[in-house]
Structures are given as C-alpha cells and as structure tokens.
Amino acid sequence: xxLKESEAIVLRTYPFRESDLLVTLFTRLEGKVRGVARAAKxxxxxxxxxxxxxxYVKVTxxxxxxxELARLDACEVLESPLASEVTxxxxxxxxxxxxxxxxxxxxxEANDAVFRLGVSVLSHLRGTEYWLPITYFDLWxxxxxxxxxxxxxCLTCGRALNGSRAFFHALADGLVCPEHKRLASSEMxxxxxxxxxxxxxxxxxxxxxxxxxxxxxxDLRKFLLQTLERHIEKKLVTxxxxxxxxx
Amino acid sequence: xxxxxxxxxxxxxxxxxxxxxxxxxxxxxxxHILRSSEEDASALAGxxxxxxxxxxxxxxxxxxxxxxPCVYCSSPTRNQRLICVVEEPTNIAAVEKTRHYNGVYxxxxxxxxxxxxxxxxxxxxxxxxxxxxxxxxxxxILATNPTVEGEATATYLSGQLRRAGLKVTRIxxxxxAGSDIEYADEITMLKAMEGRREL
Numbered sequence: 001x002x003l004k005e006s007e008a009i010v011l012r013t014y015p016f017r018e019s020d021l022l023v024t025l026f027t028r029l030e031g032k033v034r035g036v037a038r039a040a041k042x043x044x045x046x047x048x049x050x051x052x053x054x055x056y057v058k059v060t061x062x063x064x065x066x067x068e069l070a071r072l073d074a075c076e077v078l079e080s081p082l083a084s085e086v087t088x089x090x091x092x093x094x095x096x097x098x099x100x101x102x103x104x105x106x107x108x109e110a111n112d113a114v115f116r117l118g119v120s121v122l123s124h125l126r127g128t129e130y131w132l133p134i135t136y137f138d139l140w141x142x143x144x145x146x147x148x149x150x151x152x153x154c155l156t157c158g159r160a161l162n163g164s165r166a167f168f169h170a171l172a173d174g175l176v177c178p179e180h181k182r183l184a185s186s187e188m189x190x191x192x193x194x195x196x197x198x199x200x201x202x203x204x205x206x207x208x209x210x211x212x213x214x215x216x217x218x219d220l221r222k223f224l225l226q227t228l229e230r231h232i233e234k235k236l237v238t239x240x241x242x243x244x245x246x247x
Numbered sequence: 248x249x250x251x252x253x254x255x256x257x258x259x260x261x262x263x264x265x266x267x268x269x270x271x272x273x274x275x276x277x278x279h280i281l282r283s284s285e286e287d288a289s290a291l292a293g294x295x296x297x298x299x300x301x302x303x304x305x306x307x308x309x310x311x312x313x314x315x316p317c318v319y320c321s322s323p324t325r326n327q328r329l330i331c332v333v334e335e336p337t338n339i340a341a342v343e344k345t346r347h348y349n350g351v352y353x354x355x356x357x358x359x360x361x362x363x364x365x366x367x368x369x370x371x372x373x374x375x376x377x378x379x380x381x382x383x384x385x386x387x388i389l390a391t392n393p394t395v396e397g398e399a400t401a402t403y404l405s406g407q408l409r410r411a412g413l414k415v416t417r418i419x420x421x422x423x424a425g426s427d428i429e430y431a432d433e434i435t436m437l438k439a440m441e442g443r444r445e446l
Contacts, residue, residue, distance in 0.1 A: 012362060017267060018266070018267035047432075048431075048432025048433070048434060048435060049393075049394075049432055049433075049434035049435065050432065050434075052394055052395050052434075053362065053395055054395065077432065077433045077434060080433070080434045081395050082393070082394075082395060082398065082434050082438070083434065083437060085398075085402060086395055086398035086399045086402060087399065087402045087403070088359060088367070088399050088402060088403040088406075090399070091359060091361055091395060091396070091398075091399030092361040094361075094395065095360070095361030095362040096361065098362050099361075099362050237361070237362065237363070237364040238361050238362065238364075241361050241366055244366075
C-alpha cells in the first residue's frame, strides 16, 4: 500500500503493546484515522513530541490490507501546544477541543471545514484567552455537525426572539420564548445571542476578544454543550472541568 | 475447547493479563514455569502474593513501600526540606540514578489529563500542600513529564505552592546528553534554546 501524507491534528494517544502508541489523528485527507506508532514510547527520536495531544502535524502513514489501524511512518510538527506555557486552564481548553473532535467526527470521513476550524482555534489557544476560542469552537462544531437550530426565533411558535427573553432546556432543541418555556429551563441573554450571531458571520481572528471578555458567554456554552451532548448521547468529560473554571 | 489442561490454560490466561504479554509469550512463560523446579515456582508465587500483601503507599510521600514512612522519608541523612514532585513511583528510580539528589519525594500518582477526566482533585496534591506547610519546605522541584499533561500539572502546582520563602523549580527540558543536535525534534530544540544558561 502506498504511503499517504496529510496535515493532521493529534487527538489522543493510548499505550499499546510493550512500547507502541495507539494514536487517533484528525487528518485533512481522510478525517479521523487511528494508527499505531511503533516504538513511540521507547524511542523519542522518531516521533519526538509530535504525538502530544493537539499537536498540528504533517503525518505520513500507511494503510495495511484488511487492518483497521494504519501504521504511522513519520510525524513532522507544524505547531505544538508545548511551544507556549501549558496552564491548567489551557490544558482543559485543549482537552475539550480534542474530546469534541474525537466524539463528533466519524472515522475516515474528510471534513475540511472542521479541520480549518480546529487549526484556527488551536492557534488562538496559545495565549491566556480561552473562552472566546472555546465558545467559537463549540458554536461552529454544533453548526458544522448540523445540530444547531435557528437561535433567532422561538422553536415552538416561530416568533422572533429579537430583544425578548429566550430560554433553553436540556431535553429540547433550540430556544423558546417565555410563553413556551418548560420547567427547569435556563435563560440565554440577548447579548449572548448577539455574540453567537456575530461569531457565525466572522472568522475567529475578526471577533474582538475585548468585547467577549466583558461577556464570557457561559449561558451560550451551556446551551451548545447540552445540544452536543444530546446528539452524541453521552456526557462530555471536559464539560465539568470547563464549568468549574468559570466559578 | 482448550488445547491445554485446565490449570495450564488458567495460568496462560492470567499471564496474558500482564502488560506486553500476548498469547505466545504467555504460553512460553507458562511452560517455563511448568518446567522449573518446585522451589522456583513456589518462590514466584510467594513473591507475587507478598507484593500484594505487604506493599502499600507511604503516608508521607505516597511512594510504594513496605515500611511506613518509606526509606526516603525516614532517612536522617536526606534533606527533608527539599521535595521532588514526580508523577509515578517509577520516576523516583530515574532521579535516584543521578546519585546527586539528596532530598525527598512526593508522588502524585498521575498527571492532570482533562481528556481522561483527571483533574487536580484526582491527584495526591492535598497532602503535598500540608507537607510543604508542616515541614517548612525550602524548595519544591516539579519533576513531572515534559508532556502537555505534565506541564499542565507543573503549572497548576506552581500556582498552588506560591508562598513567601518557598522556592518552586521545574526540571530542565532539552537535548539529551550524548545525543546529536541534528536529530533533535523541533519542540526539544525550542525548549533547549529557551532554557539556555550563561557559562
């Protein structure tokens, strides 16, 4: 089988056999690919720090006949999360990106829009501002996966929510007006909805971090994560950690 | 139906659970045990039993030990005010190999790994904080792995340990001794350049 070369984001690694690593990569060429990096635990010379989670790499791999796992041949680092300080908050943010990509993407299905989103968000997670890239990523992942309903109108009556209060519920899609809100609903502020609309129009680099700093968008993130969790039918491991970071 | 007698099949199944041991290796080990003397087989069984029965965690540093406190924590010749924080008990052996470290240790039993659901509360950090206060430590060396998880753990601990008079240091990262710069990967080289020192 010929060697394949692609840009990729390393999502997770697991110890495998005596000294190998089982690596989950999100490649630009083929989407999510699982492969084995032989002797990666024993010798750092071949892969170095390239297999650290959330490293943006150029990977060379080979598919083997009748085998699900590819064989990783080489990895060249294009951008590493270790290049800047890894704080606890940054580690949680990076872990959240990796978890969402791993949980939401199907195996071996290229998705260039999600790949570009991932690379862009990773480059913005270098500094000390986490909430804007994380919220932008959650919003666009929900949109690109087709899980994001129209948040400008009540999902029940279709009335425009401009300026009025809007509510969401863990077990229901979208936003509703005060009239159709269910028990134990949460409110999403008009500012957060405005911010979401802005994020859907602009690239991440064009969203002003200063305007977001005043409004960290916890309600918007809660809505998005509830939506994503409902569709993948499982709790996200990093969600609790993100929530504790806001406290 | 198993090709082996029931006790043999059971031994192979148990050996297969060990890390890095597949079916073939398990069979080889099982036949080796079968061919060995009665005393050797009993010694192996006894050693496995004893390791589970007598080993526990040191109440001071969380190292695996048969006496509490462990040999490092109870040593009068070691500097009890110098604490080296490591992720796993096996990391202690690597530091001890240098023969230049005379302080004590603290084992976290893991590192912060958000993607695996491991936060600071799952690590043995609270008794480190208490220990640093009670023993009036002078320096804490953060010797976690130079990975994303190890770095996050070190950064978190350095924030928690900030207090007047306590020196918090991080082990250096860079080119391994005796290696060739030509073969160093980008990140290692970057860290080596960042951590350069004046001669």
